[in-house]
Amino acid sequence: IERTLSIIKPDATKRNLTGKINAKFEDAGLRIIAQKRIQLTKEQAGAFYAVHKERPFFDELTTFMASEPVVVQVLEGESAIAKNREVMGATNPADAAPGTVRAEFAESVGENSVHGSDAPETAAVEIAFFFSSLELVG
Numbered sequence: 001i002e003r004t005l006s007i008i009k010p011d012a013t014k015r016n017l018t019g020k021i022n023a024k025f026e027d028a029g030l031r032i033i034a035q036k037r038i039q040l041t042k043e044q045a046g047a048f049y050a051v052h053k054e055r056p057f058f059d060e061l062t063t064f065m066a067s068e069p070v071v072v073q074v075l076e077g078e079s080a081i082a083k084n085r086e087v088m089g090a091t092n093p094a095d096a097a098p099g100t101v102r103a104e105f106a107e108s109v110g111e112n113s114v115h116g117s118d119a120p121e122t123a124a125v126e127i128a129f130f131f132s133s134l135e136l137v138g
């Protein structure tokens with residue numbers, strides 16, 4: 001059984017899509033074992049996305065992530081990392097498969113509604129960034 005860190009991004013929380021996105025996760029067999037709505041500062045968003053620090057879109061990305069509240073959550077299930085990324089769809093909504101979160105809800109490659117960890121190592125680091133072990137209730 002695997003865990004992954006998911007974020008419902010500002011473009012989605014702003015449009016009241018938290019429930020619809022969570023329904024897609026749950027329908028895919030992912031269990032939401034921790035969840036909270038928080039307002040990130042730009043500095044906190046930069047710390048979370050530190051791997052992208054040198055990318056040209058870093059400033060746009062961190063400004064966006066601090067623009068409105070986000071919902072951070074831990075999803076648990078069989079192959080949770082891959083399953084979550086399947087439900088999310090491709091980074092660019094134009095390339096996202098029909099029925100995925102990004103195909104249905106994302107507005108652009110930047111404002112693409114959700115984040116999901118991409119490997120077990122990053123999942124562990126990203127979960128610890130937002131949650132203590134006491135907050136994970138599997």
Ligand code: GTP
Nearest residue numbers: 057060061090091109110111112114115116117118
């Ligand atoms: P995450 O689950 O959010 O990590 O998405 P990803 O793994 O599909 O994409 P990646 O890690 O390559 O990029 C991280 C995030 O940076 C994306 O989800 C986008 O929000 C943002 N991003 C990526 N490429 C661009 C871009 O060309 N322009 C802008 N503005 N943002 C981008």
Ligand code: MG
Nearest residue numbers: 115116117118
């Ligand atoms: Mg990524």
